[in-house]
Amino acid sequence: MSDIARDGARAAGSVTVDSLGPQGMISVRAKMDDPALASALTELGGLSVPGPLSMSRSGEMAVLWMGPDEVMVLCAYNAAQLLSEKLSASLSGAHALAANVSDARAMFRLTGPENEVREALAKLTPADCAPDALPEGRVRRTRLAQVAGAIWIEEGAANVIAFRSGADYVFGLLKTAAADSARVGYF
Amino acid sequence: MSTRLAKGGRLIDRATTHRFTFNGRQMQGYAGDTLASALLAGDQMLVGRSFKYHRPRGIVASGAEEPNALVGLGSGNTFEPNQRVTVTELFDGLEAQSQNHWPSLEFDVGAINAKLSRFLPAGFYYKTFIHPRPFWKHVYEPFIRKSAGLGKAPDKEARDPDTYEHFYAHVDVLVIGGGVAGLQAAKVAAQSGGKVLLIEQNAHWGGRAPVDGGTVDGAEADAWVSATLEELEGMANVTLRARTMGAGLYDHGYATAYERVSDHAPGSDAPRHRLWRIRAGQIVTATGAIERPLSFAGNDIPGVMLASAARDFAVNYAVSPGDRTVVVTNNDDAYRTALALKSLGLSVPAVIDARANGGGALMAEAEAQGIRVLKGKGIAKVQGGARVTGVEICAQAGEGATQETIACDAVAMSGGWSPVVHLWSHIGGKLTWDETENFFRPDPERAPITHDGSAIVTAVGAANGHLGLSEIVSDATSGTTSALKRIGLSVDAAAPEASPRDEAPMEPVWLMPQGAKRALRAKAWLDFQNDVKVTDVQLAAQEGYVSVEHTKRYTTLGMATDQGKLSNINGLAILSQALGEGIPQVGTTTFRPPYTPISLASIAGEAKGELFQPIRRTALHSWHEENGAEWEPVGHWRRPFAYRKPGESTHDAVTRECVATRESLGLLDASTLGKILVKGPDAGRFMDMLYTNMMSSLKPGFCRYGLMCSENGFLMDDGVVARIDEDTFLCHTTTGGAERIHAHMEEWLQTEWWDWKVWVLNVTEQYTQIGVVGPKSRAVLEKLGTEGIGKDDLPFMRWIDGNVGGIPARIFRISFSGELSFEIAVAANRGRELWGKLIEAGQEFNVTPYGTEAMHVLRAEKGFIMIGEETDGTIIPQDLGLHWAISKKKEDYIGKRAQERSFMDNPERWQLVGLETTDGSKLPDGAYAVAPGNNANGQVNTQGRVTSSYHSAALGRPIAMGLVHNGPDRMGEVIEFAMTDGSRVPAKITGTIFFDPEGEKQNV
DSSP states (O other), rough: OOOHHHHHHEEESSSOOOOOOOOOEEEEESSTTTTHHHHHHHHSSOOOOOOTTEEEETTEEEEEEEEEEEEEEEGGGHHHHHHHHHHHTTTTSSSOOOOOOOOGGEEEEEESHHHHHHHHTTTTTTOOTTTTTTTTOEEEEEETTTEEEEEEEETTEEEEEEEGGGGHHHHHHHHHHTTTGGGGOOO | OOOESSSSSTTEEEEEEEEEEETTEEEEETTOBBBHHHHTTOOOOOEEOOTTTOEEEOOOOOOTOOOOOOOEESGGGGOEEEGGGGGGGGTTTEEEEOOEEEEEOSSGGGGGHHHHHGGTTTHHHHSSSSHHHHHIIIIIIHHHHSSOOOOOOOOOOOOOOOOEEEEEEEEEEEEEBBBHHHHHHHHHHHTTTOEEEOSSSSSSSSSTHHHHOEEEETTTTTHHHHHHHHHHTTTTTTEESSSSSEEOOOGGGEEEEEEEETTTTTTSSSEEEEEEEEEEEEEEEEOOOEOOOOBBBBSSSTTEEEHHHHHHHHHOOEEEOOOOOOOOEESSTTTTHHHHHTTTTTTTOEEEOOOOOOOOOOHHHHHHHTTTTETTTEEEEESSSSSSEEEEETTTTSSSOOOOEEEEEEEEEEEEEEOOOHHHHHTTOOEEEEETTTTEOGGGOOOOTTTSSOOOOOEEEGGTTOHHHHHHHHHHHHHHHHHHHTOOOOOOOOOOOOOOOOOOOOOSSSSSSOOOOHHHTTTBBBEETEEEHHHHHHHHHHHTTOHHHHHHHHOOOOOOOTTTTTTTHHHHHHHHHHHOOOOOHOOOOOOOOOOOOOOOOHHHHHHSGSSSSSBOOOHHHHHHHTTEEEEEEEETEEEEEHHHHOOHHHHHHHHHHHHHHTTTTTEEOOOEEEEEEETTTHHHHHHHBBBSSTTTTTTTTBEEEEEEEEESEEEEEEEEEEETTTTTTEEEOOOGGGGEEEEEEHIIIIIIOOTTTOEEEEGGEEEEEEESOOOOTTHHHTTTTOOOSSSSOOTTTTEEEEEEEEEEEEEEOOOOOSSSSEEEEEGGGGGHHHHHHHEEEEEEEOEEEOOHHHHHHHHTTOOOOOTTTTTTSSSOOOGGGGGGGSSSSSSTEEEEEEETTTTTTTTTTTTEEEEEETOOOOOTTTTTTEEEOOOSSSSSEEEEEEEEEETTTTTTTTEEEEETTTTTGGOOEEEEOOTSSSSSEEEEEEOOSSSSOOOOOOOO
């Protein structure tokens, strides 16, 4: 069996599920209203602190709101270590923790008709996946069947983050939920 | 005989024939048939045997409430027992078998039980089979299991090939039931603009109205249903779902619905069932009502069915229950059956109306049609065995003397209606007894409530006790309007005009005739599925059962798969009469989800096969898999227990791995160990509270082994802490402990020390961590270009950042084996690469990957404890001789106060020692050391137990550790351990360090 988190994988169908392979991710814990965080993110790549349940993006980089005192920076995988160190340095005077966690997680993307993409998610997460409840850029940390995950929709595609050790399981879940034979016709 | 009529049938498509088998008999029906209608069309009136007396039983109902007609469907991997034929849509190739008969449905040996019915009264299990005791298990229970019961369990080797799934939906209003009330409710709710989900358990919409007739909004009910459906289908905010039953209601607007996606179309790739998990702002139950049987002798003989079922089969499926159908009733509604059958050209010899004055307009219409109506009469008994041949008529007011016998093939009975209040009751909605209609209806004053105390469920239509079309649409309109208001949605909806109810009042008839003699009562069934008769409930009352809940369990009334949908009210009416109390005073049993049985597979959803449970894999998992790993589950992780070479036993593999590691070089995948970052100005202070030892004094670049206790003082985790910089610590936890300890840290930070400046982050999965262990460990790392790891550059319990084989790595010089040892942490995506390099470079050192068992042996040889082996949640560090790791200087740490309690700070506690058997045998893990005498329970006294036991490869003999009373003071003493075969094995108490007590091997 290959390493889905590292090598990626694809299950094609009306909704195609991709395990994207390595994705740069930096966890940052800080008070969201700490000005040091705002300036560190701006300095890092013109990023801003996202509001609750949302995200901000600047080019290839994005910041996901993970909780009242936690965000995750998405960036190119190869840049993550350097950016993480840079972020730590700019936050050095503040009470904050930044760490490269790119290898700790796997990232997936579901592409296809948006209603079907949302339906596939709605089979696995108790979070409301309707367009008004999960609009573009809304970030939900939730549960995917039996494991933790985070989901958001961007440009009609669903992005899913889960822990690396469960990558096979999550890929299996998404593939099953997105199967062409299992359309719900709800959204 | 029951048969198919030449014309009609609003739900069937005569152009499409489906073939099916019943007990191997070839039969056929049409598309749109249920299995019930197809069986009746083929004159298969006998469909099963009863639970206790094995009496012949036929189809009683036309819907979800059917108690009798349960069959096994399919075969082999798709066999499923206890399927109700009335809700099974017919498909081509369907296979059904009747249940609870032996040797055959027509000739059944168990029917002898019926002759013995006087000896099988209510509670007979308890009365008859208690003594002598051993007979229960060996004689009575096997007999009862064979004789009484419903369907067979599927074969244990069978594997369900179908798929199942869940679906989460969030709506403003969930409407359950797609009859006129539900459709009107959905229509009103839809006008608010809110999200509406309307579900219907059947494949078709409209409920009873299309059969029962009447007009809504100037149109025939049927036409109104179609038009309303079309309107709703066109609305973007409305979802309609047929074949989807409201299964259960729970707190906070959570509801489950059971969609039978492809039961009717087997062989499709679609999931078979889908369990909807719905969050609704408001729930409207429009679940209709269920007709009640009447209790007269022989009311269970095939051919006796509910009046509503008789007209459903006739109108919906063009199936006649018989050429001549006698209708027996206590209300006007059953006249609709007489009129429907008559209009189809069938004979209705009589309507027997228990009411002295008969009914109203519907009776007049029946009489005008030439149907004979007998008023104030009842059925004394039904004639016939395997099917109805006639009825004996008596005065309802009398004891059952036969006045007249009427030959017939079927009896259509109606004892009135009961609103389907199940869902309302699931979450605590209360009921009120309606004296006019003689049923329990939802009490709107005591509706199920949600977090703010407001009602969250609204019952409408027949489910709310309204039985006329006009009342139903008006109730659905006002009820839904109020429900919407509670979630801030408003509509200005008016109820359409509809036919008003024009019926004479019903009269309660709980027993027919009223004064029926015992012989008749003993053949008057209350609960068809569980074979409970009027006499059984009366006996229970006589024997002192006054609570309806107790009577239910004593008599089995209302139990099993139908949960008393037909029997409940009749049974408790009989009980209340026997007790001389009113029905509302006796009350009902509690309805619980699901409304009707749902498949276990739908509850499991996708969790089967590969997806049954998430298995956590390290980045090296595939290498282990390809190299003979025998797996050990540790939490949700899979870790290699040992790597077996071809032809090698597990024991030999473990020994080989131990020897190679001690002599040269072993590799361990330690990635599963938890890694938690703790950072902030208060991190040192926080660490001092978490661990029993002093952590704040640790210098950057250093490592320290630490113990973590719960606030009750018990040892909960251990591991090596590395100080990264002035503000940052990296805590290693046990494999199973990462998430738990992370949560423990967050809890203390969030609830107790919320003002401390500390952040924690679980980075466990970021790293592949590899133990490079053994005398050649430094050599292999140096061969891979690692610098700065010499004896003095990197002493024991230090760490550095460096690289191994060109891969950036954090190198810890720590040891869980007593050997010279390094743990190398690299980014997980490069873990496999590093492992490959170590294997390759290690060839000259006989590099040997080792599993968890070798790891255990190596640590036990050194007397290192293991959380979960030496600890079990009741052990404190002091029990394990770990005083050295408990700071005396610190004012406090989590667990300190608890450890000062008298029974914790106590020399009588068992303490850790080594154990060496005098006969050289290996002690069983968990074996107890015996002490002289017996305790108060007559059990042998104990003085210790084995916590770890292994075969030591290094010493060539077994070693063990255990907790022993005053153990450390009893070195050299021999104590005895009890074996499960009764023998005793003597073992000498020793120190816990069996190998290299001076620690010379790791200090090189």
